Amino acid sequence: MRKAPEERRQEIVAAAARIGLTEGLERITLRRVADDLGVRSGLVGHYFPTAEDLVTEAFTSAAAGELDALLPETAGDRSRGSAVRVLQNFLARLSGPVFDDVSRLWLNARHLSRYRPVLNEGVVRQELLWCRRVEQVIAAGVAQGSFRCEDPWEAAVRVIAVLDGVNSYTNTSAQQRSAPLIDMVRTFTEAELGLPRDALLPHGPAADGSDREPRPADR
Amino acid sequence: MRKAPEERRQEIVAAAARIGLTEGLERITLRRVADDLGVRSGLVGHYFPTAEDLVTEAFTSAAAGELDALLPETAGDRSRGSAVRVLQNFLARLSGPVFDDVSRLWLNARHLSRYRPVLNEGVVRQELLWCRRVEQVIAAGVAQGSFRCEDPWEAAVRVIAVLDGVNSYTNTSAQQRSAPLIDMVRTFTEAELGLPRDALLPHGPAADGSDREPRPADR
DNA sequence: AGGTCTATTGAGCGCGTGAACAATAATTCT
DNA sequence: AGAATTATTGTTCACGCGCTCAATAGACCT
Numbered sequence: 001m002r003k004a005p006e007e008r009r010q011e012i013v014a015a016a017a018r019i020g021l022t023e024g025l026e027r028i029t030l031r032r033v034a035d036d037l038g039v040r041s042g043l044v045g046h047y048f049p050t051a052e053d054l055v056t057e058a059f060t061s062a063a064a065g066e067l068d069a070l071l072p073e074t075a076g077d078r079s080r081g082s083a084v085r086v087l088q089n090f091l092a093r094l095s096g097p098v099f100d101d102v103s104r105l106w107l108n109a110r111h112l113s114r115y116r117p118v119l120n121e122g123v124v125r126q127e128l129l130w131c132r133r134v135e136q137v138i139a140a141g142v143a144q145g146s147f148r149c150e151d152p153w154e155a156a157v158r159v160i161a162v163l164d165g166v167n168s169y170t171n172t173s174a175q176q177r178s179a180p181l182i183d184m185v186r187t188f189t190e191a192e193l194g195l196p197r198d199a200l201l202p203h204g205p206a207a208d209g210s211d212r213e214p215r216p217a218d219r
Numbered sequence: 220m221r222k223a224p225e226e227r228r229q230e231i232v233a234a235a236a237r238i239g240l241t242e243g244l245e246r247i248t249l250r251r252v253a254d255d256l257g258v259r260s261g262l263v264g265h266y267f268p269t270a271e272d273l274v275t276e277a278f279t280s281a282a283a284g285e286l287d288a289l290l291p292e293t294a295g296d297r298s299r300g301s302a303v304r305v306l307q308n309f310l311a312r313l314s315g316p317v318f319d320d321v322s323r324l325w326l327n328a329r330h331l332s333r334y335r336p337v338l339n340e341g342v343v344r345q346e347l348l349w350c351r352r353v354e355q356v357i358a359a360g361v362a363q364g365s366f367r368c369e370d371p372w373e374a375a376v377r378v379i380a381v382l383d384g385v386n387s388y389t390n391t392s393a394q395q396r397s398a399p400l401i402d403m404v405r406t407f408t409e410a411e412l413g414l415p416r417d418a419l420l421p422h423g424p425a426a427d428g429s430d431r432e433p434r435p436a437d438r
Numbered sequence: 439a440g441g442t443c444t445a446t447t448g449a450g451c452g453c454g455t456g457a458a459c460a461a462t463a464a465t466t467c468t
Numbered sequence: 469a470g471a472a473t474t475a476t477t478g479t480t481c482a483c484g485c486g487c488t489c490a491a492t493a494g495a496c497c498t
Contacts (some may be wrong), residue, residue: 001445001494002444002445002446002493002494002495003444003445004445005444005445007430007456008445023334024334029484029485029486030485030486030487031485031486033338039446039447040446040447040448041444041486041487042446042448042488042489043446045444045486045487046356046446048404048488050486050487051485051486051487060266078473092339104333104422107326107329107330107333108333109439110326110330110331110385110387110390110391110439111326111327111329111331111390112329112330112389114243114323114326114390115243120390123377123391123392124391125391125393126417127388127391127392127490128392128395131396149401153399154398154399155399156287157259157396157399157400158399158400158403161381161385161387161396161399161403162380162381162384163384163386164359164388165380165381165382165383165384165385165387166382167379168380168383168384168387169346169383170327171329171330171332171333171339172329172339172342172346173342173346173347174330176343177350177376178376179373180370180373180377180380181376181377181380182370184380210485214429219239220466220476221463221465221474221475221476222474224474224475227475248454248456249455249456249457250454250455250456258476258477259477259478260456261458261459261474261476261479262475262476262477262478263456264456264458265475265476266458266459266475267473269457270455270456270457335450361439381478403484409463425470
């Protein structure tokens, strides 16, 4: 039962992140995490003297992990493939229902940040990290001659803003809005980067535009 | 001290709405509202046997009141002025810091809806109401020949989505994103409605395009 | 083997919450 | 005027929360 401090700590954060991602950050309590791990709540309190620190670390772990899955750190590196393909994959993954939990998590974290300054700091850091990662991909695409874009940073911020807007309704009226919003992030990104329509469709045209796949227009 | 039931009920909802708008919906508790009104918590519980109903009604009151202030019900009526002017005023009011509380409220409500089914229903109703109100203005503008737009409903949903996206960061990194986002809602709306650049600037060009006011381009 | 360190326990405190309910006082009806 | 109604009070309950802390027990070192 007794484990090395570092291992136990990671175990606690992992359990907390799982709870935060699937059930909400306010469900991360000392007792709840302890129960999931089969230990006493006092132990969790031993590793995280203030609960807010645990919540913050749990969110950071979940958000950073998801970003790495969506846009690996080396995604901007041109040796890993064209920026167009990277964005295609990125946008494709956003549509899946698995991303709903992530949307909920961001909504959760952004609201909870209103009351929790430590969490607030962590959320801001992750928000900027996500934008910066997208910015790198856009900058790489501009360098490759695939995108036309004055300011990659501003484009990235705007694309993420549309993404967050579309995902605002996961808990509420997502169903009623699906038709107008289903392709909005991709369409907006294409316009922002000076790309032809449907250029960012998954498995659509690559940088050379060779394998174009027809699709009905959505607007 | 003793008041007519209807009056007392409205008083309670008004107090709860004020708390929800300024301090957050989870600060609406029986005791808190009772304290603000100088009564006992049992009384509030008498009017709202379950607290969730009070929170829901408080949110509904605040959201509906704000919508009426932003886009009066008759805004779509062409007798009240051009749709262009109505949208100009609407967009102008969104920029003010007074709207920050409203953004926070929406964020709050959308997250809390994850756990509270009754609130969820109320939030969905308000979300659709806001979209429908914008849709009416757009439809009026199309009828006036001011806008070019295939589907007013879809356009409204998309405009509101961008609005919600931009306002997602009021609690967190709003400061760091201000530059790329400051005019994004207006710019997107102009594009969505087939309007020339800056056509929706406050006190900008009316439908006839007579009183155009120069402004530096923002993109 | 004995001693030291510390991960882990177990129990408890104070707080704020939603909810319940009998008692009370003001209003209204007959 | 008297009775019925009900708005309002005052109190209490059980719950889950973060947090504290002395006691325990497992691991490592000499």
